[in-house]
Amino acid sequence: MHRRQLLTGIGAAAGLTVLGTACGSGDGVPAVEAEQSLFVQAASLEFLSGPDRWLAFGIRDLENTPLDDADVQVYLRTIATAPDQTAEVVAGPLAASFAPATETGQGIYYLQTTIEEPGLYDVVATVGDDHGVASIQVVDPSNSRVAVPGEAAISARTATTEDDLGVFAVCTQDPPCGMHEMSLDEALETGRPVAMMFATPEFCQTAVCGPSVSTLDAIRGDGDWGDTIFVHSEIFAEAPVGAEAPTTPLVPAVEAWGLPSEPWFFTIGGDGVIAGRLDGPMPEPILRSMLEGLTA
Template sequence: MRGGLAVIATSLTALLVACGGDESPSRPDAGPSRTEPSPAERPTAAAFPAASGESLQAIADQAKAGPQVGLATSVIVPGRQRLAFGLIDQSGKLLELPAAVYVARSPSGRAQGPFLAPQDPLTVAPEFRSKTGAGSGGGVSAIYGADVRFPRPGRYAVLVLASQAGQLTGAATQVTVRRRAPVPAIGQPAPRIATDTVASAGGDIAKIDTRVPPDDMHKVSLDDVLGKRPVAILFSAPSQCETRTCGPVLDVAAQLDRTYGRQMTFIHQEPYAGNQERNGLNRPAKAFGLPTEPWLFTIDRRGRIAARLEGAFGVRAFTRAVQAALR
């Protein structure tokens, strides 16, 4: 990647931004469903250079220019944050390679990392696959996620390295860390708001669910269970972004509802008024301050936010968020 980290960063297209962001110019291949963990799911620190006080550009110079990186995280605040992304080749195909993340305040700044970024599958058992999910011919089937430390607000340069047969390739982008997020923070009380149910829709589930087929997570309203039992509420509009992340994460929710449904309430809430993005956010989405979608919030039995996830998140990340609310 000799020739300038910053130059490469300006050429990237964020194909995996959450549905509130720009439209993707291509339809990345979802790829086959997998049963065995791939090397991308188990990266090791030994495969990547230690920062050792070097600049981010010096780390980048050890790799060849490779895939593009598409971010799936837009809300970042100081502290340790999940940075989700995909790696996309020239044909628009999502890659599966061991990966790690480095960050610095600028390309010439001192690099921090490597932060390992295991890939997390979004594929689910056949009975939970929808026509708007990862098996639909265009949905995202896996996502990288790294826990990255951002010390303070401001703009950061980000370098993603991928390893293949001992060779490193790199892609760069940048993120802005803000002082606070518009959505509820972990530990804060969840908004007490009525969410859509089959009863409130007069029995017409098509009014409140654009998944094909509709899911079964509209039985109760959030305000009826908040503070009484743990809750997982997923804001997702699969009809608005079926080729990307909203459908696949909803399929994951349906699968985990089967596993954890006796211990907590799972709620799917469409975020747009009348199920149309052009109408703007509905009352529940506004109450949670959503800047994008999809968003997942898990809430403990005291009614406080236990975990939150933005954009694309796989089975493992979703499961950890559920378990955080059950502690």
């Protein structure tokens, strides 16, 4: 794989046309055809069906200004894909928490919920009388494009301070993070838990991907995570340049994991089995929760 499928920008979902004119259920949910007054960005490649799934998203007003720390209520609504179908609310209202922006990132709203069935859904975020919609794809874990919890982690070499593997940069964060002491393949052989971050701080291309590496590195330094090994891998083997970025070669670990976007974060148990995964926005509270689950 030599192409990067970058996350879509704010407002892309707002232009999506959906069929059907009724919500089906759920008081307070704007109708499908109601004009949107907010942009909602759920910038993840895919969401998994099942219990306790994280949903993180950004919100901006029509002037593209981030909407921070608002009272946000969220509904999940099926998308009618045929004229004889009706959009139905399957969850909500769900209160979203807010994680403030750090460094260059955007503040992120997040919540945890159960999504029983795969399919296309609207994430309807309401703030008083205003609302916005982002469409997401929910897939069964067995059909995911990327490794899922319950599967064995893929052993692959990652660049370290001792062996850069010939890539242009071990870490593009300034200053470099402290998560390059051990390669992923070596970490998996230790029998210890592993926190694995795939991200490129310098070349992150969406507002909500934010400073995922620096956030994780700070968490690493201020908590008691037992003998967990923290590993960071850059995405590109060569420095991306302008329009050539989509064809820039990837580092071996990203190739091995088959990652079609970035950033991605995985927690891996001492048995080498993936315990959790997250892509797109990386709010600090979610990363902490995943690490707590790994070290409990």
